[in-house]
Amino acid sequence: MFQLSSEGKQQVLNELKRYESKQSAVLPALYIGQRENKGFITPAVIQELSRVMEIPESQINEVFTFYTMYNKKNVGKYHVQVCRTLSCMLNGAEELVGHLCEQLNTRVDQMTTDGRFTISEVECLGSCGTAPMMQIGDKYFENLTPESAMNLLRTMK
Amino acid sequence: MAIQETKYLTEFYHLPEFKGIDGYKKNGGYVELEKALKMQPQAIIDEVKASGLRGRGGAGFSTGMKWGFLPKNNEPRYLLCNADEGEPGTFKDRMMMEKAPHQLIEGMIISGFAIGSKKSYIYVRGEYDQSINTLETAIQEAYKAGYLGKNILGSGFDHDMDVYRGAGAYICGEETGMISSLEGLKGQPKLKPPFPAVQGYLKKPTIVNNVETLAVVKYVIRDGAAHYKKIGTEKSTGTKLFSLSGNVMKPGNFEVPLGFPLKDMVFGLGGGMKPGRQLKAVIPGGSSAPVLNAEESNRALLDYENLAQMGTMLGSGAIIVIDDSNCMVQCLSNLMHFYHHESCGQCTPCREGTGWLDKITRSILSGKGRLQDIELLLKVADNMKGKTICALSDAAALPVLSFVPKFRDEFEYFVREGKSKVKGTAYKGHSYAEMHH
Ligand SMILES: Cc1cc2nc3c(=O)[nH]c(=O)nc-3n(C[C@H](O)[C@H](O)[C@H](O)COP(=O)(O)O)c2cc1C
Ligand code: SF4
Ligand code: FES
Numbered sequence: 001m002f003q004l005s006s007e008g009k010q011q012v013l014n015e016l017k018r019y020e021s022k023q024s025a026v027l028p029a030l031y032i033g034q035r036e037n038k039g040f041i042t043p044a045v046i047q048e049l050s051r052v053m054e055i056p057e058s059q060i061n062e063v064f065t066f067y068t069m070y071n072k073k074n075v076g077k078y079h080v081q082v083c084r085t086l087s088c089m090l091n092g093a094e095e096l097v098g099h100l101c102e103q104l105n106t107r108v109d110q111m112t113t114d115g116r117f118t119i120s121e122v123e124c125l126g127s128c129g130t131a132p133m134m135q136i137g138d139k140y141f142e143n144l145t146p147e148s149a150m151n152l153l154r155t156m157k
Numbered sequence: 158m159a160i161q162e163t164k165y166l167t168e169f170y171h172l173p174e175f176k177g178i179d180g181y182k183k184n185g186g187y188v189e190l191e192k193a194l195k196m197q198p199q200a201i202i203d204e205v206k207a208s209g210l211r212g213r214g215g216a217g218f219s220t221g222m223k224w225g226f227l228p229k230n231n232e233p234r235y236l237l238c239n240a241d242e243g244e245p246g247t248f249k250d251r252m253m254m255e256k257a258p259h260q261l262i263e264g265m266i267i268s269g270f271a272i273g274s275k276k277s278y279i280y281v282r283g284e285y286d287q288s289i290n291t292l293e294t295a296i297q298e299a300y301k302a303g304y305l306g307k308n309i310l311g312s313g314f315d316h317d318m319d320v321y322r323g324a325g326a327y328i329c330g331e332e333t334g335m336i337s338s339l340e341g342l343k344g345q346p347k348l349k350p351p352f353p354a355v356q357g358y359l360k361k362p363t364i365v366n367n368v369e370t371l372a373v374v375k376y377v378i379r380d381g382a383a384h385y386k387k388i389g390t391e392k393s394t395g396t397k398l399f400s401l402s403g404n405v406m407k408p409g410n411f412e413v414p415l416g417f418p419l420k421d422m423v424f425g426l427g428g429g430m431k432p433g434r435q436l437k438a439v440i441p442g443g444s445s446a447p448v449l450n451a452e453e454s455n456r457a458l459l460d461y462e463n464l465a466q467m468g469t470m471l472g473s474g475a476i477i478v479i480d481d482s483n484c485m486v487q488c489l490s491n492l493m494h495f496y497h498h499e500s501c502g503q504c505t506p507c508r509e510g511t512g513w514l515d516k517i518t519r520s521i522l523s524g525k526g527r528l529q530d531i532e533l534l535l536k537v538a539d540n541m542k543g544k545t546i547c548a549l550s551d552a553a554a555l556p557v558l559s560f561v562p563k564f565r566d567e568f569e570y571f572v573r574e575g576k577s578k579v580k581g582t583a584y585k586g587h588s589y590a591e592m593h594h
Contacts, residue, residue, distance in 0.1 A: 023342065030324070066343040067283075067324035086246065086477055124444075126250075128475070129409045
């Protein structure tokens with residue numbers, strides 16, 4: 001069972017009125033559901049959104065599976081998304097990911113045993129002039145070296 | 158004389174105050190909106206047409222002409238700003254939104270007035286959190302100041318604006334994919350015609366333009382088409398923001414007149430290669446643009462016609478520089494992984510083709526390639542061209558059709574020796590994850 005908080009529910013209802021068509025609220029509502037479910041979406045989240053929005057589950061599910069920013073499984077407290085695309089690769093993205101995985105004793109897309117980190121590789125984040133880079137939560141961290149990135153993660157508790 | 162930028166759109170980007178409405182107004186902000194609201198909408202469209210402005214999002218289509226495709230009636234219509242910026246190598250729109258949100262908003266209100274639209278959306282890629290926050294704050298400021306809402310500056314023109322957050326899908330940068338996404342659906346492109354200008358968001362006429370394109374509209378109104386046309390070349394007018402990245406000393410966004418030598422971009426503004434490295438190749442217009450070798454790069458000019466003549470394109474203005482320490486097989490494979498990941502899967506040639514290109518390049522990288530794989534790459538890519546709903550399929554094929562012939566020795570060496578000619582090793586995959594799984 002998953003239930004939106006009263007604040008979350010109100011936000012979903014606001015999104016329903018915000019756009020010219022009700023269906024347009026599906027993307028923002030999925031973000032709200034994800035935030036209220038510790039960062040990932042389950043069938044129960046879809047059910048709840050469907051109930052509140054009065055939009056069929058199948059329609060919400062279809063959208064959920066199409067986009068990469070909706071997490072399909074539990075990720076660490078810090079989801080470390082390292083860009084792997086060309087400009088970042090040319091500036092050492094592979095070494096960066098390799099170093100982080102080694103230091104944290106984990107693999108790409110596998111949550112660390114303490115639940116703190118998941119390291120993922122993602123496609124170009126529009127920060128190619130400050131490569132290599134990564135995104136954690138909403139924030140960009142740019143011009144990284146393997147060491148500077150790892151030092152940053154060490155400060156995240 | 159040192160090689161310099163031409164700061165036309167970016168004149169005030171160094172001022173932090175330019176981001177807020179007061180600082181923006183102090184530096185010429187919203188003056189052109191007042192001017193435009195006193196013009197006839199058709200006169201604005203004519204001016205934009207006469208300026209020669211071409212879309213800055215990739216295709217380079219005439220902006221005034223696109224606006225002219227709208228039905229000539231009072232049917233409601235939408236303006237949709239494309240701020241999805243997903244083309245690898247491109248990071249100019251992010252800078253524009255974060256440093257000068259009002260410049261875009263002003264350009265959009267003027268454009269909305271010209272095309273008779275009462276509602277516009279800025280579709281921003283979901284990862285651009287800071288851009289979204291900056292724009293939302295700026296839109297509120299514009300409402301408070303009376304530049305948005307009902308009866309703007311007493312002109313009788315109403316216009317509302319809102320931001321829509323994407324959720325991670327390159328294909329939503331394609332205009333019909335973007336419209337599907339804005340409708341709250343999967344971001345799958347639709348067959349054209351009908352073009353969005355006739356049938357777009359909620360089946361209503363919709364104009365989709367890139368961030369940079371819409372920002373330029375303000376300057377066409379400020380200086381007039383005749384002046385604007387003097388910048389750049391005859392058919393590629395104005396300045397353009399280029400995102401320079403890869404193996405250069407000083408990467409970044411640079412604004413130059415169209416027709417600017419690529420060599421001056423890479424070695425002048427970009428500071429050239431690292432000590433001891435040589436230029437090997439340049440992708441001049443985002444990851445979909447065919448690659449140029451060093452000799453071609455040294456004579457290319459950054460305008461639509463010259464790059465087309467050289468068999469490539471200006472695209473989104475993303476210049477990716479590759480030096481001689483890199484393996485071209487690995488670079489191509491990196492891009493094929495991207496296109497495979499981003500294909501929306503609707504069309505068989507694209508879905509299957511991107512899968513094959515990804516798989517074959519990866520197999521070569523692992524040292525297990527066969528000589529016939531090189532021909533197979535070319536054949537698969539050739540079969541993906543011009544057969545699909547949107548241009549992603551072509552965008553994936555074009556790098557193959559340029560990397561392989563131009564750097565054939567590296568591909569042949571790799572399949573013959575089982576290792577990279579440049580790096581001396583093979584790879585298990587083309588990303589860290591694949592190497593270690
Ligand atoms: C696969 C694909 C991705 C695209 N991504 C973008 C993008 O991120 N930003 C953009 O402005 N245009 C993008 N475009 C081009 C748009 O479809 C459209 O032509 C453009 O937004 C029109 O605006 P303009 O005329 O101002 O350039 C993309 C096209 C394709 C085929
Ligand atoms: S060409 Fe590819 S991305 Fe475009 S609609 Fe077809 S399958 Fe989707
Ligand atoms: S290639 Fe990494 S941010 Fe663009």
